[in-house]
Amino acid sequence: KAQIQILWETEEVRANRPQVQDEVENGLFYFRDSLFEAVPRTYQAARRAARRVFGNDDIDIPAFIRFGSWIGGDRDGNPNVTAAITGWALRTQSIEVLREYQRRLNDLYQLLGHSSRFCAISPILLASLERDADDFPELAEWVDQRFPSEPYRRKLRYVMTRLDLRLRQLENGQVLNESSGPAYAAAEDFLDDLLLVRDSLRGHNDDYIADHEVQDIIWLVQTFGFHLANLDIRQESTVHSRTIAELFAAVPSFVNYLELPEETRLLVLSEALRRPGPLVEKQPDLSPMAAETCAMFRCIAQLRREVSAAGFGNYVISMTHEASHIMEVLVLAKEFGLAGWSRQGLYSEIAVTPLFETIHDLERMDTVMSTLLDNPVYTEILRSQDDTQEVMLGYSDSCKDGGILSSSWFLYQAQMRLAALADKRRIQVRIFHGRGGSVGRGGGPTYEAILAQPPDTVRGQIKITEQGEVLSFKYANLETAIYELTVGAAGLIKASIGLVRSVSSDNPDHLRIMTELTRTGEAVYRDLTENTPGFMDYFYEATPLNEIAHMNIGSRPSHRQRGDRSMSSIRAIPWIFAWAQSRHILPAWYGLGSALAQWREDKPERLQVLQDMYQQWPFFRALMSNIIMAMAKTDMAIAGEYAGLPRDQEVAAGIYQKIRAEFERSLAEVLAMTESKQLLADNPTLAFSLQRRNVYMEPLNHIQLALLRRYRNDDAPPEFREIWLDPLLRTINAISAGQRNTG
Numbered sequence: 118k119a120q121i122q123i124l125w126e127t128e129e130v131r132a133n134r135p136q137v138q139d140e141v142e143n144g145l146f147y148f149r150d151s152l153f154e155a156v157p158r159t160y161q162a163a164r165r166a167a168r169r170v171f172g173n174d175d176i177d178i179p180a181f182i183r184f185g186s187w188i189g190g191d192r193d194g195n196p197n198v199t200a201a202i203t204g205w206a207l208r209t210q211s212i213e214v215l216r217e218y219q220r221r222l223n224d225l226y227q228l229l230g231h232s233s234r235f236c237a238i239s240p241i242l243l244a245s246l247e248r249d250a251d252d253f254p255e256l257a258e259w260v261d262q263r264f265p266s267e268p269y270r271r272k273l274r275y276v277m278t279r280l281d282l283r284l285r286q287l288e289n290g291q292v293l294n295e296s297s298g299p300a301y302a303a304a305e306d307f308l309d310d311l312l313l314v315r316d317s318l319r320g321h322n323d324d325y326i327a328d329h330e331v332q333d334i335i336w337l338v339q340t341f342g343f344h345l346a347n348l349d350i351r352q353e354s355t356v357h358s359r360t361i362a363e364l365f366a367a368v369p370s371f372v373n374y375l376e377l378p379e380e381t382r383l384l385v386l387s388e389a390l391r392r393p394g395p396l397v398e399k400q401p402d403l404s405p406m407a408a409e410t411c412a413m414f415r416c417i418a419q420l421r422r423e424v425s426a427a428g429f430g431n432y433v434i435s436m437t438h439e440a441s442h443i444m445e446v447l448v449l450a451k452e453f454g455l456a457g458w459s460r461q462g463l464y465s466e467i468a469v470t471p472l473f474e475t476i477h478d479l480e481r482m483d484t485v486m487s488t489l490l491d492n493p494v495y496t497e498i499l500r501s502q503d504d505t506q507e508v509m510l511g512y513s514d515s516c517k518d519g520g521i522l523s524s525s526w527f528l529y530q531a532q533m534r535l536a537a538l539a540d541k542r543r544i545q546v547r548i549f550h551g552r553g554g555s556v557g558r559g560g561g562p563t564y565e566a567i568l569a570q571p572p573d574t575v576r577g578q579i580k581i582t583e584q585g586e587v588l589s590f591k592y593a594n595l596e597t598a599i600y601e602l603t604v605g606a607a608g609l610i611k612a613s614i615g616l617v618r619s620v621s622s623d624n625p626d627h628l629r630i631m632t633e634l635t636r637t638g639e640a641v642y643r644d645l646t647e648n649t650p651g652f653m654d655y656f657y658e659a660t661p662l663n664e665i666a667h668m669n670i671g672s673r674p675s676h677r678q679r680g681d682r683s684m685s686s687i688r689a690i691p692w693i694f695a696w697a698q699s700r701h702i703l704p705a706w707y708g709l710g711s712a713l714a715q716w717r718e719d720k721p722e723r724l725q726v727l728q729d730m731y732q733q734w735p736f737f738r739a740l741m742s743n744i745i746m747a748m749a750k751t752d753m754a755i756a757g758e759y760a761g762l763p764r765d766q767e768v769a770a771g772i773y774q775k776i777r778a779e780f781e782r783s784l785a786e787v788l789a790m791t792e793s794k795q796l797l798a799d800n801p802t803l804a805f806s807l808q809r810r811n812v813y814m815e816p817l818n819h820i821q822l823a824l825l826r827r828y829r830n831d832d833a834p835p836e837f838r839e840i841w842l843d844p845l846l847r848t849i850n851a852i853s854a855g856q857r858n859t860g
Contacts, residue, residue, distance in 0.1 A: 130668065130850055137188070137195075138205065140188050140585075141206045144186060144188045144588075147592040150592075151592050151593065152184075152592060152598055155595055156341075157332075159599055159606070161329070163178045164177065164178040180336050185346050186347070187349040187351050188206065189206025190206065190348045192350070192351065192352050192413070193353050199409060200412035203348070203350070204420055207344065207428050208287060210344060210345040212287055214345040215280060221333070221334050223277070224330070225273060225334065226274070226277065238269075239316060241313060241317075242268065243268065245272070245310070245313055249271075253299060256275070256278060269317075272314060275310075278299075279307070279310075280301060283343070287424070304344075304425065304427075308335065311335050311338065315331045343425045343427075343428075344425040347429065347431075349429075349433055350413065351433040351472075352413075352433075354436045354437055354438065354439075354445075356410055358441075360411065361448060363401070363407045364403075365396065368397065379440070379441055382441040383488070386445060389448045390448060390456070390494050397452075410449070411449070421466065426466075431468045431470040432470065433470045433549075434470065436478070437473060437485065440488040440489040443471055443495070444495065446469045455467050459501075462501070463501065465498045465501065465502065468507060470508065472509040472510075473510060473511065474515055476515055476519040476639075477518075479527040479531050482531055482535075483534055504543070504545060506546050508546060508548055509548075509550075513551065517687075517693075518684075519639045520641075520708045521638075521705055521744060523635050523638060529570075529736055532570060535548060536574040536576075547578050549581075550581045552566070552581055561742070563604055563605050564605070566581075567608030567612050568612055571623065572620045573615035575615075576615070576616060579612075586853075627730050627737065630730065633716055634716055638708035638709060638712035641707070641712070645703075645772075645775065649772060651769070653682050653684065654763060655769055655773075658762050659763050660695035660696060660698055662687075664842075665694055667842060667846055668849060668850070693705075697853075698849060699756055699759040699818075700750070700753075700818060701759070701776060702748075703751075705744060706747055706751070707779055708779070710781075713727065713790065714786055724790070727790045728792060741787070741791070749796040749803075750856060753781075755819075756777075757773055814855045817855070821845065821848035824845040828842060
């Protein structure tokens with residue numbers, strides 16, 4: 118009762134926009150609150166299942182989950198993320214995971230009171246105690262006196278001391294490396310000591326504690342290391358191009374890099390990578406943008422040495438349009454000692470991930486990747502990275518660009534082409550799915566999403582994003598965190614069946630039909646968003662988009678260019694968020710009805726074909742299920758009330774009628790295809806949940822409409838308008854919670 122009362126009296130809207138540091142701390146909450154416990158429990162459950170199925174109690178499960186983050190590393194369009202912030206983020210992550218190890222070691226220390234009089238301790242562990250005593254002579258005197266016959270407690274005291282030293286050095290900002298004294302220099306050293314303890318316990322048949330309390334810490338170290346999560350860096354491609362141009366400008370007699378054609382750029386960049394030493398001996402005076410970019414690479418090099426070589430993940434390049442965009446990052450890496458020559462040849466300590474996110478870029482992906490892999494300098498560097506190329510596919514911008522059908526289909530085809538490319542080039546391709554929480558940004562149930570990938574394209578590994586808006590639903594408590602990790606692993610295993618046996622290909626007729634549906638759906642979507650006069654004004658005025666900016670949700674600006682009302686300037690998250698608030702939710706379904714209706718025309722037999730596709734093709738079923746869920750959250754009657762907000766009511770009425778007609782067309786087609794009388798007929802649990810939520814959502818939308826009219830009343834004094842902002846923001850928060858996947 119007290120907690121509920123406090124909840125009612127707690128602020129729902131942030132008073133200030135969060136800083137990047139706040140976002141980092143928020144991300145760490147989920148590790149503390151659930152993931153540190155959920156990860157070993159997931160492994161324990163997997164081991165029990167494997168031992169039960171295969172009838173072998175000696176089966177061990179490897180740590181197969183890895184976590185990444187770009188909170189503190191994503192500088193694409195966010196000037197608040199600097200090299201200093203990135204360094205702080207990685208150190209803060211490391212401190213967090215070391216404290217978790219401390220806590221677990223303390224519990225283990227209390228537990229392992231085994232006496233050497235009653236059990237045969239491993240000779241290897243006893244030998245390690247002698248080395249520990251040499252490193253800590255004063256501590257050795259105390260532990261030998263305090264625990265003369267308790268070798269595990271002596272060992273754990275040394276382990277805890279080494280870990281404490283590392284933590285203290287990290288908290289004090291000291292350099293951590295091989296010369297850091299008896300502190301652990303790397304997670305592998307810590308892991309080796311834990312394995313000694315586990316194997317010794319197994320040696321005298323203390324299997325239960327070895328396989329549970331000790332194994333849990335081992336799994337955590339194998340999963341999180343000393344860095345917690347691989348910190349990915351993301352930056353927009355033109356930033357690297359301009360930085361390279363400034364560096365080349367300092368080279369005597371060098372031409373303007375930005376004026377070079379793509380082919381020449383690749384030659385110049387390849388030569389820069391082949392040549393020993395940096396481009397310039399002394400860094401020239403650079404613009405603030407270029408100086409900050411160089412500072413980022415300097416930061417990566419420094420923190421790889423000081424915190425963990427595994428601390429950074431991949432370097433993601435947004436808006437990758439050409440192969441030179443990848444090579445530019447490698448040249449910058451070489452400038453700061455992150456790439457160069459070794460005895461084995463060219464190498465790079467950072468792996469570069471091109472991000473293809475617009476429909477046009479997805480179409481050109483093959484050309485870009487083939488050009489890149491034709492470059493002998495790049496392929497030599499790729500060999501130093503186990504011939505593994507990561508490629509990120511952007512769901513958000515492609516959907517905003519071409520609509521849900523086009524986005525989903527181009528992304529599906531892109532995965533098939535990447536798998537073919539991997540086979541042809543004899544490399545591994547890891548696909549990084551940049552999915553959002555909402556359907557319009559690739560969201561949906563994790564298990565179904567993984568199984569909906571093209572056959573034989575998920576080859577034992579997959580990387581997906583979990584957006585901030587869904588973190589609390591998935592990872593705020595232990596039970597849901599275990600569930601999400603488990604279904605993700607189950608989906609990955611099932612989708613990777615092609616590694617052990619041949620899998621059937623997609624039905625060619627289904628592929629052809631999907632191409633036809635996509636062509637129509639994209640044309641209808643673009644006709645609305647690009648060719649309908651007044652559409653962007655309708656978007657800004659018939660949704661609470663401008664008011665959402667006052668929500669102080671994240672540190673990243675909502676627009677790429679301030680004051681620009683174009684489709685290209687608005688980011689995908691506010692695009693989806695605003696349509697969801699006004700109950701249009703059109704990015705998640707618009708164009709579907711026309712596509713299905715035009716393909717069917719007056720041919721009744723084609724309905725049966727669509728019904729078969731829905732029943733038999735996992736991709737099509739998952740796509741339709743997600744669209745149906747979004748349509749169930751759409752309310753055209755309420756959307757019509759928002760259509761009454763724009764100044765030009767004649768234009769707004771026409772646009773609304775166009776949207777409503779497409780929704781009704783989509784509804785009729787979906788019900789016919791699924792052979793249902795209502796949406797979500799095959800998911801009564803979700804239907805009931807939405808029904809319960811709608812009881813609150815409908816009045817919230819009407820309250821929001823009234824507040825929008827008062828807040829936007831230009832004739833009212835500013836102080837009168839400001840009165841309504843706070844309750845208006847509360848309605849945005851409430852509707853967002855009711856929708857659950859809004860942006």
